[in-house]
Amino acid sequence: xxxxxxxxxxxxIVEINKLAFFIEKIGNELGLSTELILNxxxxxxxxxxxxxxxxxxxxxxxxxxxxxxxxxxxxxxxLTDSGSPFDPTKIPDADTTLPANERQxxxxxxxxxxxxxxKLEYQRTNGKNVFIMEKQL
Amino acid sequence: xxxxxxxxxxxxxxxxxxxxxxxxxxxxxxxIVHLFAETGITLVIDCVSLEYISSSGLRIILTxxxxxxxxxxxxxxxxLNREVGQVMNLTGFSRILTIE
Numbered sequence: 206x207x208x209x210x211x212x213x214x215x216x217x218i219v220e221i222n223k224l225a226f227f228i229e230k231i232g233n234e235l236g237l238s239t240e241l242i243l244n245x246x247x248x249x250x251x252x253x254x255x256x257x258x259x260x261x262x263x264x265x266x267x268x269x270x271x272x273x274x275x276x277x278x279x280x281x282x283x284l285t286d287s288g289s290p291f292d293p294t295k296i297p298d299a300d301t302t303l304p305a306n307e308r309q310x311x312x313x314x315x316x317x318x319x320x321x322x323x324k325l326e327y328q329r330t331n332g333k334n335v336f337i338m339e340k341q342l
Numbered sequence: 343x344x345x346x347x348x349x350x351x352x353x354x355x356x357x358x359x360x361x362x363x364x365x366x367x368x369x370x371x372x373x374i375v376h377l378f379a380e381t382g383i384t385l386v387i388d389c390v391s392l393e394y395i396s397s398s399g400l401r402i403i404l405t406x407x408x409x410x411x412x413x414x415x416x417x418x419x420x421x422l423n424r425e426v427g428q429v430m431n432l433t434g435f436s437r438i439l440t441i442e
Contacts, residue, residue, distance in 0.1 A: 218364055218365055219365055221363055221364045221365050222365060225361070225363075225394075239425065240424065240425055240428065243394055243425045244425075244428075246394065247394075247396055247397075247429065250363055250364060250396045251396065251397055254364040254396075254398070299433075301433055301434030302434060304438060305404070305407055305408060305411070305438040305439070306408060306411075306412075308404055308438065313397040313400055313401070313433055314396075314397040316433065317397060317429070317432060317433065320432045321432070
């Protein structure tokens with residue numbers, strides 16, 4: 206079965222609400238478990254919120270696109286924005302082995318994306334950031 | 343998301359209902375941050391109705407833990423569902439926090 210969908214979002218933080226509906230609908234259509242739907246929601250929220258917070262100068266309005274496609278047992282999300290170049294795969298992980306008082310507050314988002322997804326890829330193409338996240342089903 | 347605070351003789355319990363995400367996390371922080379400064383408090387986050395938490399919520403949990411314990415208090419997460427528990431495991435929070 207081949208399936209492809211695309212969601213367009215403004216670079217405003219309230220748009221995060223649309224992600225939950227988007228992934229829940231896809232998850233239900235594909236018969237994914239509640240656990241996987243929530244995990245994918247977590248991944249997409251981390252990736253999209255990074256773009257919303259950091260890709261564009263404050264006050265500018267832009268459109269971010271998120272496409273999802275399923276082929277055989279691969280679910281592939283492609284997040285595209287035209288903001289400043291940013292490679293999320295280069296961000297170091299939070300060190301999750303440290304005791305609480307030494308744990309840093311940041312770095313968890315990309316760590317969660319790496320833990321949950323099976324393959325990540327970044328391209329800078331035609332002035333756009335293209336972040337590809339793949340999950341084997 | 344809804345937040346309810348219940349003060350008992352021995353502990354203060356924060357009940358969170360719904361989703362803590364990038365949009366709602368600042369509201370959670372505003373609602374409970376005053377509790378972090380209390381000396382010797384036992385602060386319990388009851389997650390029985392917490393459906394989802396993203397890294398923005400986890401940052402508040404870690405801040406709460408650090409500040410409450412620095413003031414001689416105790417910080418506890420209670421009644422996590424399977425999905426939220428899994429996020430705590432993935433991030434290593436289940437090793438550093440008290441979970442009941």
